[in-house]
Amino acid sequence: MSEMQTIQWFPGHMTKTKRQIQSSLKLVDAVAEIIDARIPISSRNPELAKLIQNKPRVILLNKCDMANQTATKMWIDYFKKQGITAIAVDCKSGRGLNQFPSAVNAVMSKKIAKLKEKGMVNPTIRIMIVGIPNVGKSSFINKMVKKNRAKVEDRPGVTRGNQWYTIAKGLEMLDTPGVLWPKFDDKLVGEHLAFTGAVKDQILDIELLSVRLLDFIKKLKPADFIARFKLEETDLDNIDSYELLQIIGKKRGMLISGGEIDTERAAIMLLDEFRSAKLGRITVEMPYGE
Numbered sequence: 001m002s003e004m005q006t007i008q009w010f011p012g013h014m015t016k017t018k019r020q021i022q023s024s025l026k027l028v029d030a031v032a033e034i035i036d037a038r039i040p041i042s043s044r045n046p047e048l049a050k051l052i053q054n055k056p057r058v059i060l061l062n063k064c065d066m067a068n069q070t071a072t073k074m075w076i077d078y079f080k081k082q083g084i085t086a087i088a089v090d091c092k093s094g095r096g097l098n099q100f101p102s103a104v105n106a107v108m109s110k111k112i113a114k115l116k117e118k119g120m121v122n123p124t125i126r127i128m129i130v131g132i133p134n135v136g137k138s139s140f141i142n143k144m145v146k147k148n149r150a151k152v153e154d155r156p157g158v159t160r161g162n163q164w165y166t167i168a169k170g171l172e173m174l175d176t177p178g179v180l181w182p183k184f185d186d187k188l189v190g191e192h193l194a195f196t197g198a199v200k201d202q203i204l205d206i207e208l209l210s211v212r213l214l215d216f217i218k219k220l221k222p223a224d225f226i227a228r229f230k231l232e233e234t235d236l237d238n239i240d241s242y243e244l245l246q247i248i249g250k251k252r253g254m255l256i257s258g259g260e261i262d263t264e265r266a267a268i269m270l271l272d273e274f275r276s277a278k279l280g281r282i283t284v285e286m287p288y289g290e
């Protein structure tokens with residue numbers, strides 16, 4: 001799956017992106033990093049910590065509507081133990097977004113206290129959104145802006161072209177997110193990103209990818225998956241994943257001439273159903289490799 005390295009990011013592109021983010025970072029007090037709650041490891045950018053240095057950060061575990069709830073709680077706990085504030089959100093419905101302003105206030109509390117000490121009555125905190133493609137950055141921005149329709153007027157000192165939105169009292173957000181690349185030099189990371197549809201399908205071997213997904217699902221045995229394809233839980237223990245794909249295709253009547261099973265169609269369907277959480281709310285990556 002090394003082809004995926006060439007799709008979106010080239011060294012020149014990465015340098016340009018980094019520069020853009022660095023210049024936006026100068027304008028903000030804190031960063032909101034959006035990651036995918038189903039793959040909290042693979043959906044993070046490997047260089048973000050270095051880029052933002054010691055700026056306070058809030059992690060948004062997005063798409064939590066499609067992730068396992070217990071796993072999401074474990075991730076929040078995992079980040080908390082590292083001193084990082086993380087919240088679970090669903091930027092499609094807007095669920096969880098009301099926690100955002102208080103999460104930012106919590107990570108900014110020391111700075112806010114200092115500003116107040118200096119005599120500032122209502123200090124304004126500015127944030128920017130960062131994340132890899134497709135993680136939900138635009139959805140987040142749209143939802144926050146719609147909820148709090150208020151554009152900040154041009155002010156002296158604020159770089160032209162940058163637009164700010166007031167999204168809560170004393171909290172302004174930069175309208176353009178920083179788009180970061182994932183850690184694509186790791187095969188497993190590439191696979192997990194592909195499971196969720198974060199990288200384009202055209203460059204991947206769909207059947208191979210669906211077999212890898214079944215390798216994982218087979219062990220997890222999600223109830224929705226078992227019920228959907230009317231499988232026996234015990235059947236999953238010793239079955240080869242390609243054979244399982246064939247069974248799934250057959251159950252759906254996906255046949256080609258001669259009665260052979262159309263495994264490519266079955267693979268596309270399986271990935272599609274996984275990506276829309278029809279196989280259950282599945283978290284692929286657990287903290288501490290659990």
Ligand code: G4P
Pocket residue numbers: 062063064065066089090091092093131132133134135136137138139140
């Ligand atoms: P980006 O700016 O980071 O690139 O991501 P964007 O907001 O465009 O979101 C990418 C896709 O993920 C969109 O789906 C969006 O609707 C979906 N999405 C974002 N947040 C959530 C979430 O919390 N839950 C779910 N279930 N989906 C989410 P799309 O198929 O590209 O478009 P559409 O379905 O909105 O038409």
